[in-house]
Amino acid sequence: xxxxxxxxxxxxxxxxxxxxxxxxxxxxxxxxxxxxxxxxxxxxxxxxxxxxxxxxxxxxxxxxxxxxxxxxxxxxxxxxxxxxxxxxxxxxxxxxxxxxxxxxxxxxxxxxxxxxxxxxx
Numbered sequence: 790x791x792x793x794x795x796x797x798x799x800x801x802x803x804x805x806x807x808x809x810x811x812x813x814x815x816x817x818x819x820x821x822x823x824x825x826x827x828x829x830x831x832x833x834x835x836x837x838x839x840x841x842x843x844x845x846x847x848x849x850x851x852x853x854x855x856x857x858x859x860x861x862x863x864x865x866x867x868x869x870x871x872x873x874x875x876x877x878x879x880x881x882x883x884x885x886x887x888x889x890x891x892x893x894x895x896x897x898x899x900x901x902x903x904x905x906x907x908x909x910x
Contacts, residue, residue: 828864829856831887832879834872839906840889842869848889848906 831852833840839848844867853865868885870878876897879888891897893904 826863828866829861829887830866830868830885831889832875832882832885833867833869833889834875835869836872836890836908839908840867840869844869851905852889 833844833848835842836846836848838846840846841849849867856863856865868875868878872890876888876891876895879885880897887899888897890906891901893901
């Protein structure tokens with residue numbers, strides 16, 4: 790039991806570190822500049838438990854923790870939609886500031902992070 794808990798904690802720290810690095814790089818190199826208090830709007834797919842319809846889940850936790858660690862105090866709004874529609878919405882809706890979970894072979898504007906989540910059916 791303790792060994793499993795330790796492994797989960799180590800994994801969470803590593804995953805959080807990777808996400809933190811990804812967002813710091815994005816912030817420094819051109820993440821949209823927002824007014825103080827303006828919401829950061831992120832398109833995301835409905836992929837429980839990674840991302841739920843309520844904008845909660847593992848990926849949401851990683852993103853929120855990375856913003857907090859980077860000192861970004863703006864509120865984050867996750868706009869949840871079916872898989873594939875989320876990156877199509879990001880490409881066509883200028884109100885969206887970012888997008889999560891885009892396959893590597895999809896060409897999309899912005900700064901792409903290193904892969905930090907692998908899905909397997």
